Amino acid sequence: MTARADLQAALERGIAALGLDLPGDAVDRLLDYQALLERWNATYNLTAVRDPAEMITRHLLDSLAILPHVQGATLADLGTGPGLPGIPLAIAAPGRQILLVDSNGKKVRFLREAIRALKLDGVRAVQSRVEDVQGQFDCVTARAFASLADMLGWGGHLLAPDGIWLAMKGKQPDDELPGVPAGFAVRGMHTLAVPGLSAERHLVVLGRVHD
Structure with missing residues (x-):
């Protein structure tokens, strides 16, 4: 068994469990993304996760766990880092216009190379602070990016009137709920079971209040 075959088996098991x-x-393209991230990470330190098998669990499957909650034709992924969850979501459910936002230049350089190498149609990367990004999106994702108060304070203008905001968290963030602007x-709080991951994962779903 090659290393890639082992990773593929783990990824396929995880996708089935989800x-x-x-x-x-999708599986081949997700593995191509993981390999590209692993290669760049050796030089540019894009993620603290170094082990390829851990990347499958903590990056790919963790990102894919929110796929059933993603909706709409446009998505902005804020503080995306090396493209999480935005790139796995783009591969798993193509056809959406996706904007990957990060303020770190080397991460955005990696994102642009990943978009080119993986031929991710409809995906763009922008180096910017969240508060300076323009546009409105049907779905906004943010993974371990900031408190609910901060992420909505900085990026709330990006959420379309009927859009949903998917905030990926570790422990259930009850202490952050009073700070929602x-x-x-x-709209909902979901416990996510990420295959192979023992740590807690939660998804907070938020929306605009209509008068």
């Missing part, structure tokens, strides 16, 4: 039905080429409300 109950996801992905496009036929006026004009936004929690």
